[in-house]
Amino acid sequence: MSMQKTSRPNVGLFVTCLVDLYRPTVGFAAVKLLEQAGCTVDVPLTQTCCGQPAYNSGDRRSTREIARQVIEAFEGFDYVVAPSGSCGGMISHHYAELFADEPDWQLRAKSLSAKTHELVSFLTDICGVTEVQAKLDASVTYHDSCSGLRELKIKQQPRRLLGTVDGLSLTELPTAETCCGFGGTFCIKYSDVSLEMVRRKADDIAATEADLLLAGDMGCLLNMAGKLKRDSSTVKARHVAEVLAGMTDTPAIGEAE
CATH class of the missing domain: 3.40.50.11810 (Rossmann fold)
Structure with missing residues (x-):
């Protein structure tokens, strides 16, 4: 999938906990790169952790609660981009399985997963940045x-x-x-x-x-x-x-x- 050159997609930046707490410069760099690639960037203030620490520790209940927050914060964007393969992978590869017994939430999770990307791969593979x-x-x-x-x-x-x-x-x-x-x-x-x-x-x-x-x-x-x-x-x-x-x-x- 590649982005149409005439479009200006609305991107939700998933900042990640570690960038927010330890290295905000990475978030600002991500915004700069995305805007240079022709995107409109927003950073939802309601975003929180992707849930991976709880997920890896086997706490599925807490992970689902966190995932719901993320889905609600980001599902209105054309794309979700994270400057992290770890967080990007959590959302794009593991959210849907969390809601195997909740069809409505699973559908929302799958929709979000399909438009979630890591920053550099989004720039090259979706935006066509060379x-x-x-x-x-x-x-x-x-x-x-x-x-x-x-x-x-x-x-x-x-x-x-x-x-x-x-x-x-x-x-x-x-x-x-x-x-x-x-x-x-x-x-x-x-x-x-x-x-x-x-x-x-x-x-x-x-x-x-x-x-x-x-x-x-x-x-x-x-x-x-x-x-x-x-x-x-x-x-x-x-x-x-x-x-x-x-x-x-x-x-x-x-x-x-």
Whole structure:
């Protein structure tokens, strides 16, 4: 499905909890990119968490309550876009199954799921964006988040757009598709396993000698940025949207504001 060039779709931006609480710049970058792509963007004030933490913990009742709020807040938009493969995947792949015994709500959930997309894939696959007007003299490496890669099939989309950033060079991370160990509540329930996973990941990132680590999910970025900082690594971390929007004048993730 591709967006008609003559249309100006109304996009509801699903900000995500981590962007809202830890990295609002990513939200502003997403708005900039969407508007440059010809969209009208709104950010519903009634939005809340996508429900994934409750869902992954087996609390289906709370997840359904959260999902209803999200559906009501966003079902009036042409598209729903999230700067997160994790949240985008939750809404687009798991909402409908929550309402197997509630046909009316399941129909509404399916309708929302069908028009929900991750930011970069929406820009490339739906809006037809092939380049960005951004400049950054830096070497970067890229981590593919599990949800974005495996649920939403996001792999080449960010790389294609990064290839049009003036001055930027991309060094592929050999373990780009390997989980960083965050996994939402996984890193809390299985902290020892999670720490070993991010230790290996941080070593691989540092070995690239890149200036920046980029990814499309704040959970992964906070996890990896924290380990890199504890290791006193020179590699800094940013959300890919910040680079594509040319909004890199703020401190990197985990650095003092």
